[in-house]
Amino acid sequence: xxxxxxxxxxxxxxxxxHPTRLAILGWLxxxxxxPPQDRPADEVxxxxxxxxxxxxxxxxxxxxxxxxxxxxxxxICTRIGQFSHYRRNEQTIAKLGKAIGADx
Amino acid sequence: xxxxxxxxxxxxxxxxxHPTRLAILGWLxxxxxxPPQDRPADEVxxxxxxxxxxxxxxxxxxxxxxxxxxxxxxxICTRIGQFSHYRRNEQTIAKLGKAIGADx
DNA sequence: TCGTGACATCGCGATATTACGATTTAGACC
DNA sequence: GGTCTAAATCGTAATATCGCGATGTCACGA
Numbered sequence: 001x002x003x004x005x006x007x008x009x010x011x012x013x014x015x016x017x018h019p020t021r022l023a024i025l026g027w028l029x030x031x032x033x034x035p036p037q038d039r040p041a042d043e044v045x046x047x048x049x050x051x052x053x054x055x056x057x058x059x060x061x062x063x064x065x066x067x068x069x070x071x072x073x074x075x076i077c078t079r080i081g082q083f084s085h086y087r088r089n090e091q092t093i094a095k096l097g098k099a100i101g102a103d104x
Numbered sequence: 105x106x107x108x109x110x111x112x113x114x115x116x117x118x119x120x121x122h123p124t125r126l127a128i129l130g131w132l133x134x135x136x137x138x139p140p141q142d143r144p145a146d147e148v149x150x151x152x153x154x155x156x157x158x159x160x161x162x163x164x165x166x167x168x169x170x171x172x173x174x175x176x177x178x179x180i181c182t183r184i185g186q187f188s189h190y191r192r193n194e195q196t197i198a199k200l201g202k203a204i205g206a207d208x
Numbered sequence: 209t210c211g212t213g214a215c216a217t218c219g220c221g222a223t224a225t226t227a228c229g230a231t232t233t234a235g236a237c238c
Numbered sequence: 239g240g241t242c243t244a245a246a247t248c249g250t251a252a253t254a255t256c257g258c259g260a261t262g263t264c265a266c267g268a
Contacts, residue, residue: 006123014121016208018256019114025208048215061257063216082214082265093204100201104120104129122226152245165227167246186235186244 004095008073009103012096015072020055021065025074027054028088037083044078045087108199112177113207116200119176124159125169129178131158132192141187148182149191 031041034050052062135145138154156166
């Protein structure tokens with residue numbers, strides 16, 4: 001139940017400082033709004049392909065967006081076979097909310 | 105008592121996505137920790153010069169940092185004579201904290 | 209084992225940010 | 239007026255980010 005370090009705060013804010021990445025994190029609140037998948041989204045997360053389709057960017061760009069969010073610990077990746085599934089890391093997001101007003 | 109728009113959220117996160125700007129906003133929580141000034145810091149804010157000195161950057165860089173924070177509505181500038189004083193905009197910061205978990 | 213599909217990584221040009229010194233604007237004071 | 243100081247803006251080079259296509263890597267299936 002530790003706090004976020006300054007470096008973690010900065011990298012999280014940087015990751016959220018982009019309209020598409022911010023939108024993606026919002027979309028992931030309702031994983032079931034995405035097309036159906038073998039494993040349900042609210043268990044393992046949403047497949048990268050579906051995120052890419054909704055964001056309307058290239059495959060490499062979508063992958064980089066998610067890598068940035070992952071480095072900031074804002075999402076968790078679950079790889080199943082060839083598929084990468086992403087879901088929100090509510091713990092970090094909650095810490096971030098608490099940090100605003102406390103640290104910030 | 106409205107909410108922050110997506111553009112406002114992005115610009116706020118961008119502004120906070122820099123270690124020095126993030127630190128400055130934290131410093132401004134205790135304006136009295138800065139050197140004394142004619143008008144007390146908890147009334148009008150902290151003089152740019154004191155912020156510059158603590159951040160250890162050039163005058164122009166300090167000015168730009170504060171302009172970025174101001175464009176994001178995270179600080180309020182009060183000009184008294186030749187001096188620009190900056191203080192936190194607690195309203196926006198509170199809205200930002202609420203937005204995390206709601207929008208984000 | 210040879211494809212095929214999913215994803216990550218590389219390499220790149222375009223664009224944005226960073227931080228600075230120099231200049232300009234503006235107020236205070238004589 | 240003139241001069242000082244504070245701060246914003248301008249111009250800049252260095253650096254970082256953005257978004258893409260191309261390539262590499264890995265898992266699955268015929």
